[in-house]
Amino acid sequence: MEFHTTYSENNYTIYVNNGILKETLLKYTNQYEQVFYIIDSHVYDLHEKKFKDFNNVIKVPRGESFKTIENTMSVIDELLDQNVKRNDLMVVIGGGATGDGGAFVSSITLRGLDYIHVPTTLLAHDSAIGGKTAINRKQGKNLVGTFYRPNAVIYDLDFLETLPEEEVLSGFGEVIKHAMLDGQESIDALLEKTKNGVDIKNLNAFILNGIRTKMYYVSVDEKEDNLRKFLNLGHTLGHALEYAFKLKHGAAVVLGIIGALYISNKRYDDTFDIKSFINYVKHIGYDLSPLKNMNATEMIRYMSSDKKNMRKSYIGYVVLREFGQPELIEISTSDLETLLNELKAIV
Amino acid sequence: MEFHTTYSENNYTIYVNNGILKETLLKYTNQYEQVFYIIDSHVYDLHEKKFKDFNNVIKVPRGESFKTIENTMSVIDELLDQNVKRNDLMVVIGGGATGDGGAFVSSITLRGLDYIHVPTTLLAHDSAIGGKTAINRKQGKNLVGTFYRPNAVIYDLDFLETLPEEEVLSGFGEVIKHAMLDGQESIDALLEKTKNGVDIKNLNAFILNGIRTKMYYVSVDEKEDNLRKFLNLGHTLGHALEYAFKLKHGAAVVLGIIGALYISNKRYDDTFDIKSFINYVKHIGYDLSPLKNMNATEMIRYMSSDKKNMRKSYIGYVVLREFGQPELIEISTSDLETLLNELKAIV
Ligand SMILES: NC(=O)c1ccc[n+]([C@@H]2O[C@H](COP(=O)([O-])OP(=O)(O)OC[C@H]3O[C@@H](n4cnc5c(N)ncnc54)[C@H](O)[C@@H]3O)[C@@H](O)[C@H]2O)c1
Ligand SMILES: NC(=O)c1ccc[n+]([C@@H]2O[C@H](COP(=O)([O-])OP(=O)(O)OC[C@H]3O[C@@H](n4cnc5c(N)ncnc54)[C@H](O)[C@@H]3O)[C@@H](O)[C@H]2O)c1
Numbered sequence: 001m002e003f004h005t006t007y008s009e010n011n012y013t014i015y016v017n018n019g020i021l022k023e024t025l026l027k028y029t030n031q032y033e034q035v036f037y038i039i040d041s042h043v044y045d046l047h048e049k050k051f052k053d054f055n056n057v058i059k060v061p062r063g064e065s066f067k068t069i070e071n072t073m074s075v076i077d078e079l080l081d082q083n084v085k086r087n088d089l090m091v092v093i094g095g096g097a098t099g100d101g102g103a104f105v106s107s108i109t110l111r112g113l114d115y116i117h118v119p120t121t122l123l124a125h126d127s128a129i130g131g132k133t134a135i136n137r138k139q140g141k142n143l144v145g146t147f148y149r150p151n152a153v154i155y156d157l158d159f160l161e162t163l164p165e166e167e168v169l170s171g172f173g174e175v176i177k178h179a180m181l182d183g184q185e186s187i188d189a190l191l192e193k194t195k196n197g198v199d200i201k202n203l204n205a206f207i208l209n210g211i212r213t214k215m216y217y218v219s220v221d222e223k224e225d226n227l228r229k230f231l232n233l234g235h236t237l238g239h240a241l242e243y244a245f246k247l248k249h250g251a252a253v254v255l256g257i258i259g260a261l262y263i264s265n266k267r268y269d270d271t272f273d274i275k276s277f278i279n280y281v282k283h284i285g286y287d288l289s290p291l292k293n294m295n296a297t298e299m300i301r302y303m304s305s306d307k308k309n310m311r312k313s314y315i316g317y318v319v320l321r322e323f324g325q326p327e328l329i330e331i332s333t334s335d336l337e338t339l340l341n342e343l344k345a346i347v
Numbered sequence: 348m349e350f351h352t353t354y355s356e357n358n359y360t361i362y363v364n365n366g367i368l369k370e371t372l373l374k375y376t377n378q379y380e381q382v383f384y385i386i387d388s389h390v391y392d393l394h395e396k397k398f399k400d401f402n403n404v405i406k407v408p409r410g411e412s413f414k415t416i417e418n419t420m421s422v423i424d425e426l427l428d429q430n431v432k433r434n435d436l437m438v439v440i441g442g443g444a445t446g447d448g449g450a451f452v453s454s455i456t457l458r459g460l461d462y463i464h465v466p467t468t469l470l471a472h473d474s475a476i477g478g479k480t481a482i483n484r485k486q487g488k489n490l491v492g493t494f495y496r497p498n499a500v501i502y503d504l505d506f507l508e509t510l511p512e513e514e515v516l517s518g519f520g521e522v523i524k525h526a527m528l529d530g531q532e533s534i535d536a537l538l539e540k541t542k543n544g545v546d547i548k549n550l551n552a553f554i555l556n557g558i559r560t561k562m563y564y565v566s567v568d569e570k571e572d573n574l575r576k577f578l579n580l581g582h583t584l585g586h587a588l589e590y591a592f593k594l595k596h597g598a599a600v601v602l603g604i605i606g607a608l609y610i611s612n613k614r615y616d617d618t619f620d621i622k623s624f625i626n627y628v629k630h631i632g633y634d635l636s637p638l639k640n641m642n643a644t645e646m647i648r649y650m651s652s653d654k655k656n657m658r659k660s661y662i663g664y665v666v667l668r669e670f671g672q673p674e675l676i677e678i679s680t681s682d683l684e685t686l687l688n689e690l691k692a693i694v
Pocket of ligand 2: 387389390393409410411441442443444445446447467468469470471473474475476477478479480488489506507508509510511514517596
């Protein structure tokens with residue numbers, strides 16, 4: 001399957017399928033004098049055979065630990081020491097974190113090198129689309145970065161076979177989100193297909209659908225000035241829980257989605273059957289205890305961008321009028337606190 | 348005087364005149380909730396009165412010393428600590444170095460903040476146009492950076508009054524370059540006007556012309572894939588001399604231009620009167636001894652991007668068929684070495 005972006009320039013192709021890495025990559029690497037590979041060290045160990053023809057491999061610290069200025073600058077220094085040129089190609093192989101950091105490196109080395117992203121996690125069906133790059137600072141996640149489009153995304157689903165359960169569930173959180181943003185039919189099909197558990201081999205159609213949904217939002221609003229904000233469904237509370245309870249991103253998003261459904265129900269006459277959604281997510285393996293144990297005031301402090309005027313401020317929150325109909329509302333921190341405390345009681 | 352860029356989107360205005368800072372800035376700052384000012388500490392001391400109404404001033408190390416990852420990240424941390432938001436404005440005040448570093452900060456903080464550049468040197472008539480941002484690494488200058496357009500450039504020529512002679516001459520190197528790229532008439536007028544020395548007060552027309560010339564090249568080729576390379580007139584040898592002799596950028600460019608004229612003459616039947624150009628630049632205060640004392644082999648090592656195959660390689664060099672007609676040629680390192688040694692003899 002191939003997707004094509006629809007920007008006015010610098011468009012690229014997203015290839016999704018099993019076993020496509022070698023052949024697809026060659027189409028691109030052939031055009032460059034020099035290619036550098038940035039690979040998550042854990043992914044390298046698990047899939048070494050796939051990489052045996054590569055020259056210029058730079059292994060980077062696994063997952064989130066790569067996303068620091070020190071680690072990304074040290075990759076840049078390695079590239080510069082190896083005499084990287086403006087017309088060389090970078091290939092970034094790993095999950096969302098390696099993608100964020102590797103794309104950041106590509107975007108600022110010699111003012112921007114061509115790069116191809118090869119996502120290796122389920123979550124990366126989300127993170128690889130949309131051109132956001134990022135590293136973390138002590139003040140928070142993803143606070144430094146760029147918008148920078150890859151030259152291609154090659155999503156070889158064979159990589160997913162080695163994903164541990166926990167990472168599958170994390171990625172699946174974004175699959176659920178995308179299905180909810182897509183509409184009733186999508187989410188119904190997804191819940192039906194996974195009612196007895198999430199098997200990565202059954203997900204291809206939903207991954208494709210998720211990519212399609214994400215592509216729609218980032219194509220109409222690349223810089224997140226308006227519609228792209230809808231992709232934050234489940235993320236407002238999700239990020240706060242992720243931070244407070246050190247959760248996997250997608251697992252936190254699932255809890256955040258429960259919050260969004262609850263608030264949506266309060267706004268629009270109980271549209272959603274929350275009880276049965278809660279049962280479903282418990283059944284397929286998510287831990288709901290953080291939602292039960294959260295401190296609402298603390299969560300709101302994390303959510304509030306204006307720490308100085310928190311008491312008086314409003315928080316932007318994505319809710320659903322129905323599946324496929326997201327809306328951005330503003331909730332006062334005091335109303336939100338009440339809602340979160342109600343929610344704790346029903347989980 | 349106002350210039351308007353002609354990109355397909357994200358266009359901006361370049362305001363050039365004396366005494367325009369306060370009034371012009373207000374038109375923009377009024378539209379933002381929060382404005383942060385990044386100011387060269389030396390410029391701050393010299394022009395403190397101009398800045399007295401500013402909140403949120405971040406003074407940064409003077410000139411080139413700001414352009415490190417450590418210094419730029421520390422500004423970013425200060426912004427994050429002060430709760431900077433994606434819709435805040437940055438105003439960057441200083442010479443080309445402050446501009447390069449401040450624009451880099453603006454381009455990667457929260458994936459890009461709006462920013463206005465307020466250039467304060469003569470050289471910045473060049474560096475403020477074209478959207479290149481940069482910091483240095485131990486491997487060389489400007490190796491890390493982005494392409495990022497400002498929301499406006501406000502060039503208040505009053506700042507130039509405090510520029511020391513040495514900085515005037517440095518900036519003037521780019522003024523000469525722009526006039527030569529523009530054509531015979533421009534360079535004749537410039538040489539005539541400055542034949543008894545460079546007085547910053549007489550330069551306004553030439554500054555405007557330089558901006559116009561630079562704008563032309565960056566508008567037809569923002570990312571330097573082809574025509575923008577012509578702006579490197581004088582820079583190939585110039586950068587090597589700058590590095591080897593620790594020269595001011597524009598002073599090195601002037602020496603580089605002499606080299607370019609010499610090579611042009613060898614290619615195209617002695618078009619240029621090099622002797623009289625050399626006399627002129629000496630007379631207005633440039634030191635030509637680096638050109639006399641350079642080691643040609645060493646210069647070529649600096650110029651060569653492919654250090655491994657230097658002996659066999661070719662170097663891209665901008666020459667002039669006549670004033671206003673730049674061309675990019677490739678010279679073998681051995682031919683270039685001969686030419687540079689000839690040049691040393693005639694300086
Ligand atoms: N740029 C965006 O638009 C965007 C969107 C969402 C999330 N993100 C970012 O993505 C990151 C989360 O994504 P992620 O979960 O893919 O991150 P990740 O890269 O940290 O991967 C998670 C873990 O899985 C391991 N792993 C990767 N591929 C594997 C494989 N094939 N088999 C076994 N193990 C494998 C990694 O080593 C890591 O330990 C976060 O940093 C988040 O900020 C970015
Ligand atoms: N981005 C681009 O396209 C581009 C193009 C050319 C040069 N550059 C960069 O520009 C820099 C050189 O420019 P520059 O010479 O303006 O650099 P600069 O910022 O280092 O300024 C030179 C010196 O003048 C001082 N100064 C600045 N304004 C002053 C004023 N009004 N009065 C007195 N002193 C003042 C500074 O403190 C500094 O010591 C280099 O870093 C170069 O890489 C960038």
